[in-house]
Amino acid sequence: xxxxxxxxxxxxxxxxxxxxxxxxxxxxxxxxxxxxxxxxxxxxxxxxxxxxxxxxxxxxxxxxxxxxxxxxxxxxxxxxxxxxxxxxxxxxxxxxxxxxxxxxxxxxxxxxxxxxxxxxxxxxxxxxxxxxxxxxxxxxxxxxxxxxxxxxxxxxxxxxxxxxxxxxxxxxxxxxxxxxxxxxxxxxxxxxxxxxxxxxxxxxxxxxxxxxxxxxxxxxxxxxxxxxxxxxxxxxxxxxxxxxxxxxxxxxxxxxxxxxxxxxxxxxxxxxxxxxxxxxxxxxxxxxxxxxxxxxxxxxxxxxxxxxxxxxxxxxxxxxxxxxxxxxxxxxxx
Ligand code: TYM
Numbered sequence: 001x002x003x004x005x006x007x008x009x010x011x012x013x014x015x016x017x018x019x020x021x022x023x024x025x026x027x028x029x030x031x032x033x034x035x036x037x038x039x040x041x042x043x044x045x046x047x048x049x050x051x052x053x054x055x056x057x058x059x060x061x062x063x064x065x066x067x068x069x070x071x072x073x074x075x076x077x078x079x080x081x082x083x084x085x086x087x088x089x090x091x092x093x094x095x096x097x098x099x100x101x102x103x104x105x106x107x108x109x110x111x112x113x114x115x116x117x118x119x120x121x122x123x124x125x126x127x128x129x130x131x132x133x134x135x136x137x138x139x140x141x142x143x144x145x146x147x148x149x150x151x152x153x154x155x156x157x158x159x160x161x162x163x164x165x166x167x168x169x170x171x172x173x174x175x176x177x178x179x180x181x182x183x184x185x186x187x188x189x190x191x192x193x194x195x196x197x198x199x200x201x202x203x204x205x206x207x208x209x210x211x212x213x214x215x216x217x218x219x220x221x222x223x224x225x226x227x228x229x230x231x232x233x234x235x236x237x238x239x240x241x242x243x244x245x246x247x248x249x250x251x252x253x254x255x256x257x258x259x260x261x262x263x264x265x266x267x268x269x270x271x272x273x274x275x276x277x278x279x280x281x282x283x284x285x286x287x288x289x290x291x292x293x294x295x296x297x298x299x300x301x302x303x304x305x306x307x308x309x310x311x312x313x314x315x316x317x318x319x320x321x322x323x324x325x326x327x328x329x330x331x332x333x334x
Contacts, residue, residue, distance in 0.1 A: 005036045008142030008178075010043040010083065010133070013060035017067045019210040019288070020189035020199035023255055024148025028183055030072035032146060038078040039140055039316060040068060042309075045083045045090065045132060049125035050114075062305045063295065067212055069308070070294035081312030083136065088320035093128075093135035095331055099165050100131045104157055110150070134158035138165075139320050143176045149187035150198055155180040169330040186255045192226040195244025213292040216285045223249075223281045228273035235269045237262070246273070249280055256283040 009029060011021060032038055042064045047057060061082050068080055083089050105111070108130055115122035125132075133154050137145055138161070145155055155178065162175035191197045191208040199209045207225050214222070227245040234240040240247050253276065254264035268276045298305065 005144060006140060006142045007032050007036050007038040007144045007146065007181075008041070008137050008140050009039075009146050010041040010046070010136055011064055011068075012047050013042050013044055013057065013064045013082075014047070014201045015056070015060045015063060016201065016211040016213055017064065018199055018201060018212065019252070019284075020148065021067075022071060022212060022288075022291075023186040023189050023252070024150075024183060025146060026068070026071045026073075028146040028181060029068075029078070032144070032181070033073060033078045036144065039142070039319075040073060040078055040080050041136060041316075042068075042080075042082040043133075043136065046129060049123055049129050061309075062302055063299060065305045065308055066295045066298040067291075069298055070212070070291045075308045075312065079312045079315045081309055081316045085309065085313040086139075086316050086320050088139050088317070088324045089132065089135055091324060092139045092327060093132040095327065096131045096135050096138070096161055096165070097128055099168060100128075100134070100157070100161050104160060105130065107153075108157070109153060130154045130157045131161070134161040137178050138162055138175050139323055140316075141176055141323055142178050144181050145178050146181040148189075148198075149182055152180060152182060165330075171330050174326075174330060185261065186251055189252060190244065190248040192222060192245075192248075194227065195246075195248045210284060210288060211292075212288060213295055214288065215292065216289055219284050219288065220281050223277050223284065226277065228277075232270050232272060233265075233268050233276060237265065240265060246276075249273075249276060253280045253283060256280075256287055 009025060011017070011025065017026070029038065029040055042061050044057065044061055047060070065080060069075065073080060105127060111122070111127055111129070114126060134157060137158050145158075147155060159177050162177050166172055166174050189199045191199050191203055192210070193203075193205055193208040197203065201209070203209065207222050210219060210222060226249060228249070229243070233246060234243060240250065250264050250268065251261060254261050257264065268279070
């Protein structure tokens with residue numbers, strides 16, 4: 001029997017989304033909504049695992065919704081809502097806290113990175129963050145989860161939790177084992193300042209990333225300043241792979257212009273980096289600047305964004321409540 005396909009993914013409301021979020025996740029979200037039922041969630045409860053200023057959090061949630069719509073998500077096709085508005089997420093998270101194992105969480109590299117050197121001072125929420133992520137996915141019995149490569153380990157944990165729940169409560173196939181959908185070519189967009197680190201909102205220098213709201217001038221400046229070297233661009237892939245910054249720039253260029261990495265490399269091989277950087281800036285400006293303008297336009301109508309969340313919450317809640325009823329039954333909760 002073939003199961004119904006359902007896509008779920010989440011994005012933290014960190015304010016400015018960047019090119020990594022866009023190429024690693026959002027672009028994929030948009031193409032999936034053409035083929036499958038999709039649920040996209042602004043994960044405000046994940047955001048509060050580190051202290052947030054309440055007013056900033058609220059505006060970041062709306063900005064994330066505006067970014068979803070501006071990149072092409074259609075609220076009439078996909079369910080778009082914020083996590084805390086559907087109580088089922090935290091209810092299932094508690095149940096899954098009791099299924100998940102401490103040993104599994106201890107292996108999570110993202111906790112180690114985010115908690116830094118003083119783990120005793122990290123919030124408990126940050127530690128059990130991956131269990132909440134599993135609850136997000138399993139609450140809807142999602143079958144497919146589009147994410148960037150940095151979320152792969154969390155996704156594997158969600159799969160382990162689903163499997164253990166099905167075994168513990170003797171209900172084979174109750175939770176589908178969710179499949180990660182990780183883009184092949186740009187699964188990890190790297191920082192423009194250091195090709196060994198992923199592009200991220202938490203890196204201090206804004207020159208390390210292209211934000212979706214950057215204007216043409218900012219994009220030009222950032223690409224110009226992106227780390228490179230004075231040698232010509234390598235002629236072949238194996239030499240390119242030894243230069244992570246160059247590989248990153250060409251990867252981004254290839255993705256934006258819908259070329260294979262080979263084809264993109266052969267266009268620029270042997271040339272100076274300025275040649276690649278001009279082409280890359282043009283491609284970025286063409287794709288990103290209209291998105292940024294649309295985000296800013298949508299942010300002028302907060303009531304409209306709130307309405308999208310309200311409608312999405314209602315739809316999500318119907319699925320969540322039905323599934324939660326069955327989950328509670330399996331566990332033996334009256
Ligand atoms: P978050 O908010 O950090 O990132 C949102 C999405 O963007 C992807 N991403 C990247 N992809 C490629 N290169 C990069 N440099 C880059 N930076 C970010 C992430 O992989 C992600 O897909 N825990 C998740 C949110 C979440 C979630 C979920 C995801 C909560 N519940 C359930 C899927 C399913 C997170 O913090 O993503």
